[in-house]
Amino acid sequence: MEISVNGKPVTIEDAMNLAQFVQSRGFKPQTVVVEYNEEIVKTQTWEGIVLKPHDRLEIVTFVGGG
Amino acid sequence: MNDKLVIGNQELQSRLFLGTGKFSSNKIMPGAIAAAKAQVVTVALRRADQAYPEENILNFIPKDCILMPNTSGARTAKEAVRIARMSRAMGCGDWIKIEVISDNRYLLPDNQETIKATQILAAEGFVVLPYMSPDLMSAKRLVEAGAAAVMPLGAPIGSNRGLQTKELIRILIEEIELPIIVDAGIGKPSEAVEAMEMGAAAVLVNTAVATANDPVAMAEAFHLAVRAGRQAYLAGLGRVIQSNASASSPLTGFLHE
Numbered sequence: 001m002e003i004s005v006n007g008k009p010v011t012i013e014d015a016m017n018l019a020q021f022v023q024s025r026g027f028k029p030q031t032v033v034v035e036y037n038e039e040i041v042k043t044q045t046w047e048g049i050v051l052k053p054h055d056r057l058e059i060v061t062f063v064g065g066g
Numbered sequence: 067m068n069d070k071l072v073i074g075n076q077e078l079q080s081r082l083f084l085g086t087g088k089f090s091s092n093k094i095m096p097g098a099i100a101a102a103k104a105q106v107v108t109v110a111l112r113r114a115d116q117a118y119p120e121e122n123i124l125n126f127i128p129k130d131c132i133l134m135p136n137t138s139g140a141r142t143a144k145e146a147v148r149i150a151r152m153s154r155a156m157g158c159g160d161w162i163k164i165e166v167i168s169d170n171r172y173l174l175p176d177n178q179e180t181i182k183a184t185q186i187l188a189a190e191g192f193v194v195l196p197y198m199s200p201d202l203m204s205a206k207r208l209v210e211a212g213a214a215a216v217m218p219l220g221a222p223i224g225s226n227r228g229l230q231t232k233e234l235i236r237i238l239i240e241e242i243e244l245p246i247i248v249d250a251g252i253g254k255p256s257e258a259v260e261a262m263e264m265g266a267a268a269v270l271v272n273t274a275v276a277t278a279n280d281p282v283a284m285a286e287a288f289h290l291a292v293r294a295g296r297q298a299y300l301a302g303l304g305r306v307i308q309s310n311a312s313a314s315s316p317l318t319g320f321l322h323e
Contacts, residue, residue, distance in 0.1 A: 006113040031122045032114050033155040040155045058113065060152050062123050064092070065110025065136055066085030066223070066272030
């Protein structure tokens with residue numbers, strides 16, 4: 001199925017939860033913040049969120065800036 | 067000297083805030099932050115793509131620094147609020163530098179949207195430091211909106227052109243009771259001295275340090291400049307006379323009288 005991650009379409013396996021997805025992309029949970037369908041979701045809740053077609057994720061992190 | 071800068075509930079010894087953009091490598095950053103003796107350090111929030119093979123920037127910023135994420139990339143108050151909330155969810159405190167820019171050429175801030183975002187975020191308990199175009203009425207509205215400080219630009223972001231807006235900043239320093247922090251434009255230590263001599267509460271510097279040949283040495287130069295300028299302000303500058311001269315030594319004759 002297809003979801004949107006940072007504005008781009010991404011194909012994932014069915015029945016994947018958010019924690020598994022973040023891990024599959026190689027991110028350390030403590031270094032990113034995730035918006036799930038425009039709501040910020042805490043790390044502890046990720047396992048309970050099973051991704052559905054057309055879900056929208058924003059995964060953000062800190063970078064250098066002034 | 068007991069001369070602390072208070073922002074939010076924080077007492078700061080250092081009046082030099084340092085940005086973390088444009089360093090050629092993250093590894094230079096800890097040395098630059100230490101040399102600047104900076105206690106407030108800015109970062110930005112971006113989409114985490116695998117294109118950034120993450121070196122987590124937080125590993126290069128000392129843990130006792132106050133982190134001030136900015137809302138760069140926001141074009142509206144709504145976007146700034148969204149970025150601020152995501153930044154706070156990173157768990158690094160409540161400080162936020164509001165930066166709302168819709169002008170791509172000069173990167174000048176949108177004061178009106180900045181005021182709106184300040185109001186929303188201050189009500190949510192953020193310590194809000196808005197970056198703004200130095201305009202007195204906008205600054206007054208930022209105070210009413212709950213800002214913790216006001217950060218006028220000296221010159222366009224990243225330009226290193228100095229205090230082009232000096233006269234307007236001077237008015238803000240006179241009229242606004244919050245700390246005035248000159249953000250953007252300061253390219254040389256002498257310009258930081260000048261801002262501090264005028265009575266700015268602090269300066270935020272990034273490009274001038276990050277793009278110097280030796281960023282660590284330049285960070286120290288800015289530290290010394292900010293201290294010199296602050297001390298000159300506290301000492302009270304000597305008077306200026308408009309014409310002729312006024313001898314510094316006694317004018318009584320010496321050898322030939």
